[in-house]
Amino acid sequence: MPDGWVLFAYALVYVSILAFGSLLARRLVAVRKRLEE
Amino acid sequence: MTRFEKSGLWGALALLTAGAVVAVWSPPDAIQGDYVRIMFVHVPSAWLAFLAFGVAMAASITWLVKRSPTADAVAASSVSVGVFFTALALLTGMIWGRPVWGTFWDWGDARMMTTAVMFFVYLGYLALRRAIDDPLQRARRSAVLGVVAFAQVPIVHFSVVWWRTLHQGPTIVRPDPTIDGRMLAALLVNLFTFTVIYVVLVLFRLRLSSAEESLRARMLSAENPLAGSAVASPDLEVLRNA
Numbered sequence: 209m210p211d212g213w214v215l216f217a218y219a220l221v222y223v224s225i226l227a228f229g230s231l232l233a234r235r236l237v238a239v240r241k242r243l244e245e
Numbered sequence: 246m247t248r249f250e251k252s253g254l255w256g257a258l259a260l261l262t263a264g265a266v267v268a269v270w271s272p273p274d275a276i277q278g279d280y281v282r283i284m285f286v287h288v289p290s291a292w293l294a295f296l297a298f299g300v301a302m303a304a305s306i307t308w309l310v311k312r313s314p315t316a317d318a319v320a321a322s323s324v325s326v327g328v329f330f331t332a333l334a335l336l337t338g339m340i341w342g343r344p345v346w347g348t349f350w351d352w353g354d355a356r357m358m359t360t361a362v363m364f365f366v367y368l369g370y371l372a373l374r375r376a377i378d379d380p381l382q383r384a385r386r387s388a389v390l391g392v393v394a395f396a397q398v399p400i401v402h403f404s405v406v407w408w409r410t411l412h413q414g415p416t417i418v419r420p421d422p423t424i425d426g427r428m429l430a431a432l433l434v435n436l437f438t439f440t441v442i443y444v445v446l447v448l449f450r451l452r453l454s455s456a457e458e459s460l461r462a463r464m465l466s467a468e469n470p471l472a473g474s475a476v477a478s479p480d481l482e483v484l485r486n487a
Contacts, residue, residue, distance in 0.1 A: 211278070211279040211280065213280070213340065213343075213344060214279050214280060214282050214283055216340065217283045217286065217287075217337050217340045217341070218265065218268075218282075218283075218286060220333075220336060220337070220340070221286045221290070221333055221337060222261060222265070224329075224333060225261065225333075225442060226258075228329055228446065229254065229257065229442075229445070229446060229449070232446065232449040232450055232453055233246060233250070233254065233449060235453055236246070236250075236449060236452055236453045236456060237246060239453065239456040239457055239460055240456055242460055243456060243459055243460055243463070
């Protein structure tokens with residue numbers, strides 16, 4: 209099992225990518241909703 | 246979200262999982278031990294920074310030649326994703342450096358410093374775009390910066406060859422690569438995974454820009470009913486034909 213420091217690095221990268229992706233997706237959905245109104 | 250967008254998100258998630266599995270499957274390094282696994286996210290992040298800024302440069306040249314609004318949007322989207330991955334490359338490099346080099350950061354290291362300068366220059370690119378309201382001015386100035394700033398990419402890449410400082414030289418792109426086959430496989434799988442994620446993120450960013458532009462145009466036309474479409478969506482054909 210990898211060292212905790214390595215897990216921390218992976219957690220940082222994966223959470224950042226997921227956060228960035230979900231931020232873009234949520235903003236896209238919100239702007240489209242405003243366009244439909 | 247459209248079915249295409251949902252597929253992109255789920256595909257990216259599946260690939261991320263595959264990348265993590267391959268990173269665990271790869272053996273520990275004889276000297277670095279498990280810390281070598283950080284390279285499977287650090288190297289792809291750095292590669293994506295280069296790719297993103299390369300795409301931004303190509304899109305900037307396209308804008309300067311054709312005055313295409315799409316090229317401007319591609320450049321802006323690619324830089325925003327590139328800055329994100331440059332930050333990840335810097336952070337993962339620091340996390341790896343602490344146990345292996347004994348330090349998070351070395352102010353005298355050529356690779357670290359050139360990468361940090363590149364990060365801040367492209368942050369400046371994003372700030373420049375936010376600072377200019379006129380779409381044509383914004384596109385022109387950021388296109389010039391998008392081309393000029395790319396000069397840093399070869400400097401960052403060759404910094405480990407030109408200056409002998411803390412960061413090690415090339416591991417794979419050299420005449421006699423010595424990397425273990427399973428480590429190379431893990432690295433290649435993650436390079437592919439991160440490249441797909443870059444494409445997905447840029448596509449989302451592009452669609453978001455397009456939707457925001459439509460919203461802005463609608464709000465402007467609502468605020469300026471007399472000016473109408475002339476204010477809402479400037480005719481770029483005029484400039485293109487000039």
